[in-house]
Amino acid sequence: MKPVCLIIGAGAGIGGHVGIRFAREGYHVVLCRRSNALGLENLIKEIEQDGGSAEGRLINIVDENAIENLVSDIEKNTGSIEVVIHNIGAQIGNRRLSETPLKTFELGWRLSCFSLFRLAYSVLPLMAQRGKGTLLVTSSTAAQRGNAGQHSHAAAMGGRRMLCQSLNAEFAMQNIHVAHIVIDGAVDAPDTLGKMLGDEAFEKLRQEKGSEDGLMLPEYIADTYFHIAQQHRSVWTHELDLRSFSDEAWWNHAVNIEF
Numbered sequence: 001m002k003p004v005c006l007i008i009g010a011g012a013g014i015g016g017h018v019g020i021r022f023a024r025e026g027y028h029v030v031l032c033r034r035s036n037a038l039g040l041e042n043l044i045k046e047i048e049q050d051g052g053s054a055e056g057r058l059i060n061i062v063d064e065n066a067i068e069n070l071v072s073d074i075e076k077n078t079g080s081i082e083v084v085i086h087n088i089g090a091q092i093g094n095r096r097l098s099e100t101p102l103k104t105f106e107l108g109w110r111l112s113c114f115s116l117f118r119l120a121y122s123v124l125p126l127m128a129q130r131g132k133g134t135l136l137v138t139s140s141t142a143a144q145r146g147n148a149g150q151h152s153h154a155a156a157m158g159g160r161r162m163l164c165q166s167l168n169a170e171f172a173m174q175n176i177h178v179a180h181i182v183i184d185g186a187v188d189a190p191d192t193l194g195k196m197l198g199d200e201a202f203e204k205l206r207q208e209k210g211s212e213d214g215l216m217l218p219e220y221i222a223d224t225y226f227h228i229a230q231q232h233r234s235v236w237t238h239e240l241d242l243r244s245f246s247d248e249a250w251w252n253h254a255v256n257i258e259f
Contacts, residue, residue: 002028002053004079006071008061008119009033009087013189013218014138016043018085021222022229023052027083030074031056039191061088061115062107071122080130083229084123086116087138089192090156094149108152113159120167128174134229135178137164141250143182144241161239168238179228182241184250188215214246 005022009015010031019029020043029047031054033040040056047054055078059066074081090112092104116137127133143161146154164180171178186193188210194202209215221242228237243249 001079002026003082004028004030004074005083005085006030006074006081006123007032007085007087008067008115009085009089009138010040010043010056011036011189011191012039012043013187013191013193014183014221015085015087017218017222018087018225019043019054020047020050020052021219021226022083023047023054024050025226027053028079029054030078032059032070034058034060036191061118062110067115067118068122071119071126075126081123081126082132083134083136084119085136085138085225086119088112088115089138089140091140091153091192091196093196095151096149097151100151105152105155108156109159112153112156113163116160116163120163124167124171124176127176128171131175133176135167135176136225136228137178137180139164139180139182141182141184143180144184144250164239172236175233177229177231177233177236179237180239181225181228182239182250183216183221184241184243185216185247186214186244187221188217209246212246214244216242216244 005027007015007019007029010019010033019031023029031040031043037058044054044056057070059070061067088111090108092108120135139161140157142150142154143157161180164178168178188206197205224242231237
């Protein structure tokens with residue numbers, strides 16, 4: 001039976017390419033996303049045509065018991081989850097404090113922080129019983145620095161970073177590897193950046209910045225995820241940041257937000 005890699009947030013960017021990479025290395029990949037059944041089906045076909053093994057689920061992770069039922073079903077009917085990828089963002093755009101409703105702020109937390117807690121609560125004890133497992137968490141610059149207009153996003157991502165640290169503190173000695181991966185830059189991802197910018201602006205960015213490797217390419221991000229999942233525990237990575245060679249690091253980059 002193949003080891004199972006569960007990916008929460010398997011779109012056409014990071015999540016989908018991580019799925020392709022792990023399937024190529026012999027994992028059975030369970031790809032989960034909120035919508036776009038056709039896109040999910042096409043991703044599964046691409047993996048299978050490459051000789052890999054995959055299945056897909058459409059779930060809304062904020063729904064009650066959605067994550068818990070997903071983990072239980074996979075463990076019962078598919079196989080033991082050895083690697084799980086939490087690849088959920090919570091970007092709601094730039095909003096002044098007065099333009100951020102309470103429900104909107106809370107939604108950011110439910111999407112990116114509470115969902116990770118629920119996922120960890122469901123799967124890490126199972127991994128601990130088996131004596132091994134890996135949890136990789138996609139994060140963003142907002143986990144390191146809060147900018148104007150990013151109240152919900154920064155609070156949620158910052159909380160997620162601390163949750164990764166507390167999970168590591170509890171589970172590392174049980175041979176569970178938890179890594180927090182900061183994506184510090186724009187990713188060539190049509191499902192996320194493409195939707196935020198719109199088709200025309202996204203293609204222009206691809207042509208101008210992407211042509212010179214200024215956009216982060218998800219297939220190479222996936223290489224890093226797979227490498228981390230295979231690390232020997234004497235040299236585990238617990239946190240790292242990735243960015244294009246042409247971008248300034250988050251701690252040097254001045255950001256001015258105009259509303």
